[in-house]
Amino acid sequence: MAFIDYYKILGVNKTASESDIKKTYRKLARKYHPDLNPDDKEAERKFKEINEANEVLSNPENRKKYDKYGKDWEHGEAFEKAKAEQAQYEKRYQSQNYGKSESRGGYSDQDFSDYFEAMFGGGRGYSGQQTRMFKGQDFHAELHLDLEDVFVSQKQVLTVNGNKIRLTIPAGIENGQIIKIKGQGGPGVNGGPNGDLYIKIFIENHTGFRRDGIHLHTTVDLDLYTAILGGEITVDTFDGKVKLKVGPETANGTKVKLKGKGFPRYKKDHEYGDLFITYQIIIPENLTNREKALFEELQKMR
Amino acid sequence: MARQDLILIETICLHYKIEISFVDALHGIGLIEIETYENNKFIHQDKISDLEKVIRLHRDLNVNLEGIDVVFNLLRKEMALREEVNNLRNRLRLYEGG
Structure with a gap:
């Protein structure tokens, strides 16, 4: 002191x-x-x-x-x-x-x-407290969730001042958003209404996806040969794998939009944003003499 | 009419030790909404927080009603800006994430 x-x-x-x-x-x-x-x-x-x-x-x-x-x-x-x-x-x-x-x-x-x-x-x-409170005190709490948690609506049980409160966190909630739970704050005085509970949501993202509201962005490695000749690859979306056709002569940095494979819209569970994939072409390393010779041959043809 | 979400003005005045005329003045300036049923005036319980804020600003800081109206407008604007900053920060993470 x-x-x-x-x-x-x-x-x-x-x-x-x-x-x-x-x-x-x-x-x-x-x-x-x-x-x-x-x-x-x-x-x-x-x-x-x-x-x-x-x-x-x-x-x-x-x-x-x-x-x-x-x-x-x-x-x-x-x-x-x-x-x-x-x-x-x-x-x-x-x-x-x-x-x-x-x-x-x-x-x-x-x-x-x-x-x-x-x-x-x-x-x-x-x-x-010379104050004359009528409405109960508002409580403020924080809830830390992972990005995966808010892809679908989540039921959570919180303990606030010894009381168990069941709540549903709607899918698609944003980082930093505040949810108000009416009447779950301190008790009112002399018949006054209870205070409210405000929960601030913090969302950690440890996934390979970057979120922009309802849209998701990710980068996918593409081997040189598939990029040049085209083919089929399997990519991870937020909720599973999908097969994708890659067109021939796909340039590095090409963006592909997968409609409806993004994040759900807040309080509209059935509306989804899009997933944007950016291809990153991987150049082969440690070429053998034979490979090198073939590339030189290709080079001469251009 | 018994509606639990409405609180009689007289009850409120008694609690906060304010005059009915003060509540009327708040209503007059558009700071508080009053609902009237069967000649009784009520405030919705969701508006009690605003009323308490008005009373605090008035008593603690001697702000007059016009001043409180200005404060409320600015606070609303600040709240909207904070939401925008939060959205922009979230978008910034998009680029910082690589």
């Missing part, structure tokens, strides 16, 4: 007036407020920090105590004294502020730093 410099967090000096502190806090709050920075963990962390700093510095008694003992919290006696004072103060503070209603919901704000808790006691401050 380290000393926290609340002045530094707010960017004010130690002689800053109450109104300076208030002004600076408000400015920073406008910048880092979680509602203005959705999905931004860094902003959320900063917002917690400035709230904690404001909690201490905007309150004359807290500030006095912090200035006096803050740095010396390690020195037992003075710190204990501060804690004892705090216990008394807390009683007063709570009775003074009873009934005050300020909304501080919408973000997880339960944790003030250990330093704050030790110095000023726990369970106070805005984390004491």
Whole structure:
């Protein structure tokens, strides 16, 4: 547990007036407020920090105590004294502020730093929820899947806060897409609706296919002779092998489209994109003298 | 009319300690949709998150309703841009994968 410099967090000096502190806090709050920075963990962390700093510095008694003992919290006696004072103060503070209603919901704000808790006691401050929540808290989760997993609709069972939630991940979901599961967040208060569960999907791709929405791309090696003379080859698609006819004199880098062999369209399981194959011609190596001679003969003919 | 997905405005006002006139003003400016059945006004439960956000921005940051409307518009735009960035990032993987 380290000393926290609340002045530094707010960017004010130690002689800053109450109104300076208030002004600076408000400015920073406008910048880092979680509602203005959705999905931004860094902003959320900063917002917690400035709230904690404001909690201490905007309150004359807290500030006095912090200035006096803050740095010396390690020195037992003075710190204990501060804690004892705090216990008394807390009683007063709570009775003074009873009934005050300020909304501080919408973000997880339960944790003030250990330093704050030790110095000023726990369970106070805005984390004491003066908020009047009605709708339950929204939960956010991440689900990591492989590309193969999202080729067909997947049934998954997730455990969120001890509750088992069955859900179907529709085939064709995109990396980074968010699924909302209604009513599976925290319970509502006094008959309010439950919060929702938001699941962000991360898709890892370890296959030889590259995905572009509903289309897939892959590269297939083609031996020189088949490329020149044509023939039949077997290629891997995402869900099995297919036989392909290769036309004679196929150039390196030629693209072939296999219709309907791509990825399913999200929530339209029966609609598939295309698979694009790029041929990469493999030049034979370690030629024998005989092979070399034949190539030279071919060369002379051109 | 008992529809579980609709919440009576009075219940909401009681909870958040807001005036009915405040909700009417939100409706007036187009921030919140209100549904009326049998002379009772309701908010759909799916819109409660938006309402809570409005209340927080109003109380925490002293943003007025016009300002909140601007914020909501910008947040919607930002959300659309983020989706586009995500799509572009996914497409970029197509080329980075070799």
